[in-house]
Amino acid sequence: MVIPILDFSxxxxxxxxxxxxxxxxxxxxxxxxxxxxxxxxxxxVGLAAALIxxxxxxxxxxxxxxxxxxxxxxxxxxRLILLGIATLIVLLAHQDLEEKKRAGEYLxxxxxxxxxxxxxxxxxxxxxxxxxxxxxxxxxxxLAGFQxxxxxxxxxxKYFILGAFSTGFFLYGIALTFGVxxxxxxxxxxxxxxxxxxxMGLLAYAGLGLILIGLGFKIAAVPFHFWSPDVYDGAPTSIxxxxxxxxxxxxxxxxxxxxxxxxxxxxxxxxxVLWVVSVITMTVGNLVAIAxxxxxxxxxxxxxxxxxxxxxxxxxxxxxxxxxxxxxxMIYALMNVGAFAVAILINHRGKGWYQLDDYRGAGFRNPFxxxxxxxxxxxxxxxxxxxxxxxxxxxxxxxxxxxxITLVVIAVLNSAISVFYYIRVLxxxxxxxxxxxxxxxxxxxxxxxxxxxxxxxxxxxxxxNSALTLVGQSLPML
Numbered sequence: 001m002v003i004p005i006l007d008f009s010x011x012x013x014x015x016x017x018x019x020x021x022x023x024x025x026x027x028x029x030x031x032x033x034x035x036x037x038x039x040x041x042x043x044x045v046g047l048a049a050a051l052i053x054x055x056x057x058x059x060x061x062x063x064x065x066x067x068x069x070x071x072x073x074x075x076x077x078x079r080l081i082l083l084g085i086a087t088l089i090v091l092l093a094h095q096d097l098e099e100k101k102r103a104g105e106y107l108x109x110x111x112x113x114x115x116x117x118x119x120x121x122x123x124x125x126x127x128x129x130x131x132x133x134x135x136x137x138x139x140x141x142x143l144a145g146f147q148x149x150x151x152x153x154x155x156x157x158k159y160f161i162l163g164a165f166s167t168g169f170f171l172y173g174i175a176l177t178f179g180v181x182x183x184x185x186x187x188x189x190x191x192x193x194x195x196x197x198x199x200m201g202l203l204a205y206a207g208l209g210l211i212l213i214g215l216g217f218k219i220a221a222v223p224f225h226f227w228s229p230d231v232y233d234g235a236p237t238s239i240x241x242x243x244x245x246x247x248x249x250x251x252x253x254x255x256x257x258x259x260x261x262x263x264x265x266x267x268x269x270x271x272x273v274l275w276v277v278s279v280i281t282m283t284v285g286n287l288v289a290i291a292x293x294x295x296x297x298x299x300x301x302x303x304x305x306x307x308x309x310x311x312x313x314x315x316x317x318x319x320x321x322x323x324x325x326x327x328x329x330m331i332y333a334l335m336n337v338g339a340f341a342v343a344i345l346i347n348h349r350g351k352g353w354y355q356l357d358d359y360r361g362a363g364f365r366n367p368f369x370x371x372x373x374x375x376x377x378x379x380x381x382x383x384x385x386x387x388x389x390x391x392x393x394x395x396x397x398x399x400x401x402x403x404x405i406t407l408v409v410i411a412v413l414n415s416a417i418s419v420f421y422y423i424r425v426l427x428x429x430x431x432x433x434x435x436x437x438x439x440x441x442x443x444x445x446x447x448x449x450x451x452x453x454x455x456x457x458x459x460x461x462x463x464x465n466s467a468l469t470l471v472g473q474s475l476p477m478l
């Protein structure tokens with residue numbers, strides 16, 4: 001009988017997040033009257049404690065739970081990104097939670113989803129990654145339909161149905177991989193393929209393909225992207241920002257773990273597939289984004305295009321390519337959270353229309369908000385001196401280094417196409433007359449989120465070296 005080794009010290013940040021979620025839920029259930037401010041403070045304290053635990057444990061690498069969980073610099077760096085995103089989302093959601101009086105359910109589900117993402121990035125076993133994926137997904141299914149509106153409920157239902165299919169593909173891929181190798185641990189799978197090349201047969205490729213399909217749904221890669229625009233449009237905007245950033249970061253981290261830790265011996269084959277998927281994803285995302293008149297749908301297709309750019313880093317899977325993905329995810333989170341924060345504030349009369357026409361003349365009636373949006377749009381377009389430019393430069397440079405010149409040319413052309421719909425927002429804000437609009441609400445917390453995102457984007461754009469060094473140190477597996 002094998003006695004499991006349960007080293008809970010490896011998952012202290014995850015434990016803190018779960019305890020915080022339970023405390024928030026219990027306070028919401030048993031406290032007389034829903035004190036939204038108290039629940040938000042409890043959530044922020046828990047997230048801050050998890051961040052401190054992550055930073056304080058930044059020494060050495062260790063595995064536990066019979067090799068199912070790994071605590072290394074890679075997982076710690078991703079935890080910081082995920083916890084940082086969750087903190088910004090809580091700050092973004094405060095006003096809506098004050099109005100709806102459902103903070104307990106919202107915040108606890110957000111924390112449980114964050115916990116699932118943290119398990120995904122710490123997983124050293126396919127089953128552990130699957131458990132994290134499902135924890136995240138179930139919470140997001142509910143959060144997507146959190147608003148009591150038909151569009152929100154429809155988004156939740158679509159996300160659930162299509163997510164169930166992706167789960168089936170992922171789980172079947174795990175089953176086939178186990179059938180070939182006799183294990184679900186990433187390191188042992190890699191060892192089996194290395195020592196026994198004959199095991200890399202049709203079933204091994206089928207298992208990898210199904211796993212890629214399952215995760216391709218989560219990153220909204222074409223042709224598994226159909227859920228993304230409708231769900232992003234229908235979900236509460238703060239949750240849309242969370243899905244567009246945190247879930248994508250967790251899914252790409254899981255992809256890196258799986259491809260480098262288990263299936264690296266098959267890289268000549270899966271890189272060719274990812275090459276094609278990357279080109280199609282970025283092209284479809286950018287071309288369809290041009291036709292959008294709704295800011296949330298435009299950012300949804302923009303998110304699809306950025307998934308294509310991130311896949312360039314997976315195709316060029318050396319140390320620079322992997323670290324470029326990590327850096328890109330960090331900058332991408334700041335850009336998108338900031339853009340969605342502006343969208344929440346400029347939402348036309350609070351009716352959930354989110355039309356691009358709402359931005360006409362915004363530069364004259366609210367210069368601060370327009371300036372923030374300009375920074376986010378320029379960074380998404382990859383224009384210097386923003387962090388988006390450095391992230392793309394580093395990412396595409398990794399692909400050039402590994403000889404994928406054609407892929408980089410296509411990516412650069414796609415970036416040029418994307419400039420059109422990002423700059424269109426700036427044109428509306430600064431070169432179009434004002435229309436009739438409700439006053440834009442003032443909020444210190446919204447302003448704080450915007451300033452944090454803008455400073456991060458400009459800071460990492462002007463002084464990228466320290467962040468790039470930290471990211472590079474987080475990837476010892478390559």
